[in-house]
Amino acid sequence: MAVDFRQRTPGEFLGMFTRQKWLILLPTIAVGLAVGYVVNKLPDMYQSKTTLTLKPPQISEKVVQSLTEDDLSQRLQTMNQEILSRSTLEPMVSKYKLFEREKAQGMPMELVIERMYKNITVEPEKADDGKVTGFRLTYRDRTPESARNVAAELAARYVNQQVAQSIESVEKTKEFLQRQLDDAKIALDTISQQRLQVMSQNVDALPEAGGGLIAQLNGLRQREDTISKAKETLIIEKGRANDGIRALNSQINLAEQLGNRDTKDTVNDSGIEGTVAYGDLLKRRADLTAKLVNLKKTYREKHPDVIETQTQIDKVNEEIDKLKDSNQKRLANAEKRGSDRVVATTKGLEIEKQKLEGQITLIEQQMAMKDQELINNASEIATLEAKLNTIPSVKVALESVENQYQSAKTTYEDRLKKYDAASQQLAKETNTQGETIRVVDPANLPASPVNATKKPMFIGVGAAIGLALGLLLAGIFEIPRLFKIQSIEDAKHYTGLPVLASVPPLLTRQEISWQKRAYWLKVLAGIIVAVGSIPLLIILLQKTRIFERMVS
DSSP states (O other): OOOOOOOOOHHHHHHHHHHTHHHHHHHHHHHHHHHHHHHHHSOOOEEEEEEEEEEOOSSOTTTSOOOOHHHHHHHHHHHHHHHTSHHHHHHHHHHTTTTHHHHHTTOOHHHHHHHHHHTEEEEEEEOTTSOEEEEEEEEEESSHHHHHHHHHHHHHHHHHHHHHHHHHHHHHHHHHHHHHHHHHHHHHHHHHHHHHHHHHHTGGGSOTTHHHHHHHHHHHHHHHHHHHHHHHHHHHHHHHHHHHHHHHHHHHHHHHHHHHHHHHHHHHHTOSTTSHHHHHHHHHHHHHHHHHHHHHHHSOTTOHHHHHHHHHHHHHHHHHHHHHHHHHHHHHHHHHHHHHHHHHHHHHHHHHHHHHHHHHHHHHHHHHHHHHHHHHHHHHHHHHHHHHHTOGGGHHHHHHHHHHHHHHHHHHHHHHHHHHHHHHHHHHHHTTOSOEEEEEEOOOOOSSOTTTTHHHHHHHHHHHHHHHHHHHHHHHHHGGGGGSOOSHHHHHHHHOSOOOOOOOOOOOHHHHHHHHHHHHHHHHHHHHHHHHHHHHHHHHHHHHTHHHHHHO
16 A cells, blocks of 8 residues: 655754765865855956947038938948957057966967957947937946046047048048049040130131130130149148148147156156155154153153153154155146246147148138139130030031030039038048047046955855755755655654654764764765865866856
8 A cells, every 4th residue: 555755844854954964065165165265266357348429410411411310320330340359469468468367377369369359348229219319338347447448449549540531431432533533524625625725616607706705715714724633732832731730630639648748757756755864754754753652651741861862863853854845846846847848839820720820721722712713714715615515607606516625524524512421421430520420428447346246145155055066965965865764753644653652773882982083084074075175266267267157
């Protein structure tokens, strides 16, 4: 007859835990300590964040078109491929001394770059309407300075790369349109020459003013070429002036950086703590103080030796204060001289910059005058051509050429408009007057590691794993006992008979003592095994680098 399995009471389960408490406790402690040691030895990871956004255009959208959301997303993908490539990241590894421990362990540069790439995150920033308005860049590293420096340099590269790509794209477009414009101009000039040739061949049929009109037209075209060449010369001069302004800006920034560095070096080198005089005064004060303490042990406060020693200590303190005041004044003077030197240098460079800006303004005025001259010249040419077209004697001969001329002229004007639009776009990108990517929130210096909150959690997980292991070991020993008769209750349940009496184990004192010694020997062996397993677990966790991958 089958007998149901007897359900155990909470007291019996508690007794099981009590019997196997060392099997449960020792793995929990061993694994918890090993995990705690490895987790506490993990390097702190600091995260620096910077936000970049799309800067609105500084000129009217009627002049140039705005950058659409699709253009921004596509441009961002292109910049990611360029900026986050190995050719860009590898110099930064050496520059900021990143992953020194991995390189010292012989990790290949490819894996180092891969780890650095995983620490970089670029996420788009969206407005309430869902439109992408910029992106957020974060970088994580073991030191806050490295995290901030890398994030700041990456942000600067995004800004510079966006401007460079925009200029390069517009320049290529402008070159393509320039070639088309040149072809159209050659076709227009050819047809114009044919037109003039027909008129020259029919000069006898023209009115008396016909020959004079043709001569004036040729003169106007020569004048147009002269004005165009003068305009090209002005454009070259303007480009040189802009190059000079950029060079002066670089010199101004360099002068300010060098001035600040020299001032810091002067301040760092001018401390009195390491001087001989300051050290002698401190030593003298310490000796006098020790002497005063000894005198006070022997004499009263009003004793002449006590008063004299106290007076000497006060004089030494006054000398120390004077020395500090003198050093502070000298530092202030050094900082003022450094600041005045930087101001004088930058002021001279600013004056040169203003001169170049004045030259650019003058050149732009001259270019505007040349444009106006071209417009007036074109108007005069159009007037002369209209007069020539009204001569009835050459109307039939010129009709075919006129149609070709008008078609070529229309093509030339259309391409000229496209070329002017590309020139305006290039000027916008060069002067950063259109949409550009700019840094809104500079890279911050993180104050606390981002993985600080994960370490206690990992330690708790390690202790939980040790507890689970201990419960498993306890179950291995206790579960087989559940299928054996171990107590009076088991005998009653499985036999169905009443128990009249039970006989406890009859052991001698020597057997009881031996059982106690055997129990504690087992406990000691368990402790030795647990303690010995801690270094092995630590080595295993360090080799597998499980937690380092999780926190990094």
